[in-house]
Amino acid sequence: MDRDGPQTIRISLDGQAIDAQRGDTVAAALLRAGITTFTRSIKYHRPRGPFCLQGSCGQCLMRIDGAPSLLACRVLAEEGMICQRQNAPLGAEKDIFRAADFLFPEGLDHHHLMTGSRLLGRVALEVARRLAGLGELPDKPRAPVEAELRKARLVIVGAGPAGLAAARAAGDALRAAEGGVLLLEREPRPGGGALLAIDPALPDRDQIAQMALALQGEVMLDSECVGLYANDTALPGNALVAVRQRGRLLLLIAERVLVAVGGASQPLPFAGVDRPGVHAARGLVALPAMVGERLVVVGEGKELVDCARALRRKGYLLERVIALGKSWPAAADLPIEENQPRRALGNPVRALQVGDSRIHCDAVAIAMNPAPLHELASSVGAHARWVAEVGGFPIQVDGEGRTSVPWLFAAGRCAGLGGSAALNSGEAAGRAAGRG
């Protein structure tokens, strides 16, 4: 954090001034100011606010400084920043096209809409065409940003606990080798999910800092891997890794890649789950702002218990903790019960209907296991399979983190080995990937 400048800055939303704290993301600043509707949804113009708050869900897309559909939860607020809500011609609070939500209460079957008449079909086409899309074109052209090219022996994607453990183990194996280990981290600091201090099985912040200091290889922060490809160029190496660093790309040609990108928070498909005021529990833990005082937390198993406790430590009052399954770790300190959420009510959500009763609250937090982010690995052919207990599609690995692609390794939550398994899985995969 920049301690020299003023701590309060000013941004604008649809022309209205908003005070923000330096270091806030746009999403945090808006939530802090009590703004919950960030956009209108693409088809039914339902009000939407940020859900995951960690850059994976796409519910907080906003026009920022003239560029469309940026994730408000990933953009740092800056003095004078101009933010505009999209897809709401007469303003996001009173969007007239929200009528679509009521006209099609069961959902709009676009495949079979107006198929009977050619004329009505044309009308539907013209209407649909005009309503389509989210953002307007950018205000200004943007010229190509020259990218850099580098070689690496081993690229590790993600500096959470598994990635750090992998880098340490691989660094020992690769110490003498040219190129060595390159550890990529999307965030400005290493630690990943461990920084949230939700799961007591993970290293704490001091231990993370020590792990990062002790690394042999190079750590690149603010470096997001946006694509993994089998190397189809004439240059030697197995993989191409496209990395985004502050608005420019770095292309890495790597011998081996180890993905440890963790998981993504998941919503639950009950009525109204998409409304403003329903957030991922992990997102609320990470958020520097509060979204009210009273929460209902809904989720499953250990994740639910860990998240509920972390939210309480943050200062929230837990109205109720709703467990979807029968089993969760003993938690006499929590108002926990087995039940099913039926609908979220209000805009923003002010109550959750559970069974026949309504629990009033300021927001709802959802604490399902983050789903393994298999996409980087599976896009190059690594197998990923549904595992109900994990709650997602972990990348399939052997005991040494080898995937079904010879040069690709995976560790940690993206391989279904999160929490207490993360460090061991990272170490085993790192050692194997370092050996080759």
Add this chain to the structure above:
Amino acid sequence: MTADKSIVCACEDVTVHDLEDAVARGYGDIESLKRYTGLGTGPCQGKSCEVAAMRICTSGNKLAPGAQVPFRARPPFAPTAMAEFAGLQAPPPSSEPQPGLRPTWGKGPHPLQPATPLPEKVDVAIIGGGIMGLALAWHLAGEGAGKVLVLERGYLCEGASGRNGGGVRAQWTTPTLIELAKESIAFMGRFAQELGINVWLRKGGYLFLAHDEETLRRIEGSVDLQRKHGLPTRIVTAGEAGEIAPELDTSKFLAASWNPEDGVVFPWPFLWGYAEGARRRGAQVETFTRVTGIETGQGRVRALQTDRGRVAADRIVVACGAWSPQVAKLAGVQLPNVPYRHEIVSSEPLKPFLGPLVTMLGTGLYFSQSMRGEIVGGMGDPQELPGLNQSSSLRFLARYSRALTELVPRLGSVKLLRQWAGCYDVTPDHSPVLGETPGVAGLLQMSGFVGHGFMMAPAVARRMAEWMGGTKDEIFERFALRRFAEGRLEKETFIIG
């Protein structure tokens, strides 16, 4: 006030009800579910809905364990601006052929392959459930051609019919293709009434940009021919083109050929519509079924072997797009077709600003705005090696982004969401292979459309069905396989992508 919907995919507003409806209609495998509902095709690319969708599939539908896999993940992993890809000087491509992608479900037959036996005997067996095969089945079944069976090795839309950019145009350079395209586009306009599903034909026109004098002379010649065939095509100045597509940098080209009647469709519903229509007429369409052999005897076809058993057939149609040479080889027939990968990428959804499909004849760049607002486009690569490769490349994103942002500079900070690839089925004269096979009676060819079969299919299938019913039709002479042995080639020059 907000209605009481249970949203699964917030990016595309897909509800639990939508998913259950798709499963009930037979689109329960994850790839079909994605395409039929739009699940996972928005800015988050499935990271917040795929899990909930699989929970629904595995609880209600008892999806076979082997099919409990994610849909094919497409790069990029996070939305990334074209200006960033455009700055990438991709290293030269390898001279080694690339292996392509492996099935998401692993090895062996698809886990959703039906357990029911195939019929012992049919009158017509069509190999390939792309738009060609399905449209043919619909026409044949409507004309009393007997028992018709379509075999598709994957899900509907798995091949090029599900991977193209949706452009449909009548601007061609040979009379036959102009006529086929005209009839096809007219049929697309009434597809919803004929087959009960919307294909969203939007006639925003096609702009062919000429970047040099030689190309300009080419498009002038083709405009004359197209006008003779009743098309409203005309040459427009760069300035006029800039009015038709206001964001173009008009200094990048000299003039353009413009047909306001061309357009863009949403490709997937054609396959679902033809398949359901064919089934309603009594044809059988079997997915996840692979043909492993073609039995011949006494100079004609006898039967198909599949991974679900043998099917005797009087006539067998090869309609496998880029896979046609592999399949024809099962009958000992050599096709001259060669597969080439072509890549496409889709951007974030933008409010409508671009009416026509725009293509630059020199580079093969083309792009249009879909009904959902995405900029969907591609660009041919002269360095592409032949091969059945459907993997995606970073090189394509770099080349495409650079070419597109040079022509439309305001797209620089627009983000790309999803790239994929399909295979063109390229013949030596860029014209199709249709009709009888010398030496193998009853083996009929329906391939070689060089990346534009989709837009020709409605007319080609109608004429093929009538020709199979005994009506004479010169295109089955002109485009017959034996022309290659006879050295009688038909040259089409307006190939893009």
